[in-house]
Amino acid sequence: MLNKSRWSLRLLNYLFLIVILVITLVPVYVIMTNAFRQTLDIKKMPPELFFKPTLVHFQRIIQYDNFLKYFLNSTIIAVTVTVTTIGLGTLTAYGLKLFKSRLGERLSNFLLLGKLVPSITILIPLFVMLNRVRLTGTYVGPILAHSAMGLPFVTWMMASFVRDIPNEILESACVEGSSRMRTFYKIIFPMLTPAIASAVILIMQFSWNELMFSLQLTNIKTYPLTVGIARYVGAVSVDWGKSSVAATIAMVPIICIGFAMQKYLVSGMTAGAVKS
Secondary structure (H helix, E strand, O other): OHHHHHHHHHHHHHHHHHHHHHHHHHHHHHHHHHOOOOHHHHOOOOOOOOOOOOOHHHHHHHHOOOHHHHHHHHHHHHHHHHHHHHHHHHHHHHHHHHOOOHHHHHHHHHOOHHHHOOHHHHHHHHHHHHHHOOOOOOOHHHHHHHHHHHHHHHHHHHHHHHOOOOHHHHHHHHHOOOOHHHHHHHHHHHHOHHHHHHHHHHHHHHHHHOOHHHHHHOOOOOOOHHHHHHOOEOOOOEOHHHHHHHHHHHHHHHHHHHHHOHHHHHHHHHHHHOOO
16 A cells, blocks of 8 residues: 555656646747748647748848847846856855854845845836946946846855855965965865856846846847847737747757756755755
């Protein structure tokens, strides 16, 4: 009877995983296959499983649209945001470790309050401030907006890792004559590799896929991929071919980064959360 219950539970687990897998992969499959279908084939209902692939949509967005420019803009913004937030967040976490106080011990948790505020509520005041200093329509606008949204989370995440580093390591480095910054770059930063890898993929994904701030803070010269894809959605119709190609190409960098740092992601998300 016990073995039967275990098999039933295992079967339910597999069914649950299959359902989640289908929900996750079916939209990706539809987008990727639509990128290679003719426009008439895309609109067929039900869609055909087997079709004659074409590259006409790829040729159109590369030759006639500013897709490569959008891709470059997204790369500049996402990479800058990732480097900025991880650098500042890690240094802040290290500072909270060094300068201990009752306020400092709880500050990393208070930083999460910034993530609890809906992004739409700060869009208008942020736009007004950036427009006043003439930073709208530049790369700096979305970079500052994305960094402001991602920095509290990165600081909180890094602080949980830095807090678990034994004080003896810092004391030993101090005895050897190492400065605090040298200790950070030579000892602490390499020890935070799992956390940094996790932060890279999370912040990169956020900045790469963000639309709301990018839509309001950029112009035609600095549009990222998300805004470029949104332009294929009209008031009357949607260019499914071009939007599917753009979405397919936009997925590739994040998927590659995810696979490259997969082994660090799970350990980085969990190690700092386990307390003795």
